[in-house]
Amino acid sequence: MKLPILSQEIVITLQQLEGIGNKTILSKIGSIVCSSISTLDDLLSFWGNLKGKKFEAISNDDIKEANRIAKRIISRAVDENVGIITYYDEEYPEILRQCTDEKGKIDVPLILYYRGNLKALQIPGIAVIGTREPTPNGVKAGEYFSGEFAKQGFNIVSGLAVGCDTTGHVGALKVNGVTTAFLANGLDWESIYPKENLELAKRIVANNGLLLSEYPIGQSCGRYGLVARDRLQAGLSKATLVVQTGVTGGTMHAVNATIASKKPLFAVEYRNDVDISHEKVQGNIMLIREKGAIPLRSNGIDSAVAIIRGTDYKQVTVTQPSLFD
Template structure:
């Protein structure tokens, strides 16, 4: 089995990226290997015969040194209560396997089940929202968190922080996707917010291992993970260019639902709403107002299907079966039936909005 130790070993080799490692693992499928040393021998053999893998200069000593670093990362992560999940582990999120340049591993601190059991909705936007924009982000985070969704954002100042805070204010579950190792928090002013997320059954997630400092390109790369972990994305405020648009483009690329807050009045002149207006006018995003939020959320495809047995088996194992018999406002009865936890969330969503 390809373990997190092996992945970390290869990732710590100079000049070796995710694409090369995935290609190498494809080559290793024809080998019957169990021990890490056997993997090293096979890797050296492949590197001599496959010059296109950019491993031609790898030596056993380099692998051993890199393996020592890998084991130190695992040890330090455990001390900081950081869970490392490898691409080939059974509990690696399937949604992250469906995107281009999938991460080879993720690091998680907090409630990992939040990523598995709850439907994610990404709430994103500028670090410099208007006063009304911040309040809107908090309101959207609150409403979505109260309906049982996992609010996914990036812990940045501004819209991200407002979404996390709004969700936490109603006891909701929220996930922060970070662009650095989980042994520290950036920005510093959101350190307490990060602790609150963990303490309230949420989690922090990053593809970067412990000790990794934030770098400008990492923030762009993490945006694909935010959208991948979510079935829908809501833009609070953004200009026509900026970091928010990376997550927007990934949402559109993978044909997920995109919404943008629709502003009126003086907010239309604020530069950080120009992106919202553009996305709505180009019909790339569904306009969202307080009155239309219900309709938007009900468009989210709660129940997903898959042709792969692995996903089906995983869903069966995590299914929560129970009988539901509920009266709704129209006095119609939802008949008794066996449902999944996600089905129940969808039904509850409809009922909660109707009872507001």
């Protein structure tokens, strides 16, 4: 794919301008760039030719101030050993160019800050998601399936939250697999959220994994960011696995994005009466019965891998007992 070239500094500069969001940069600016814009002078020259009240309201001084802020953001990232890739860089993962939100609308991240092994992006991902309060069998299931998928060569993608997200990352690490965490905050260690998983974040990086974020150094975690990053977990992955969830809750953001993008959705199927009646398993049951989620049991890894790799999943059934009964 041949893309117009906006340098990282210019992309971050544009993000600092009032009224200029990611969609404007991608669809109204990037789409009409005919030659490289890599310096402040390039941007100032280009801006003078833009038409429309939104663009004309932004002065050269506004752009210069935005560029000063952008340079500080880049400098802080360098100081923290955090890398940057944008939509216009070759390293940008192709799968994210088709990232959709819950309603099926394209909603790609314009910029990604990263810490760790960027080559993890070349490994097909499986999003492992669920409640922050799993049952003991939920913890067991999350670690088991994540480990098994990791052994099959998948990148386990989650969000570093306590509970099911943690089981995804830990399950992959236990088998020396690759795992990626999408965060809703800056990637400096002081900003990592939740704090109780700071050491897990460091383990991920130390073991050839990756931390990703749309947010610059020093950005704290907010509710909007937590919701927004859910689409990215689904977007970076070939399929999504729900470990445990209630009928409502944050898990459903990534679930809906998965369904909207027509990717395989799996939900762990439990057999233990305690689990079946638990509030945090009712979402699994609902997804299987009403949303077309594929039930996954402990003996179903090979079938699930076949589905993810392109086999017609309608021909695949799993009838043997589950470990989680």
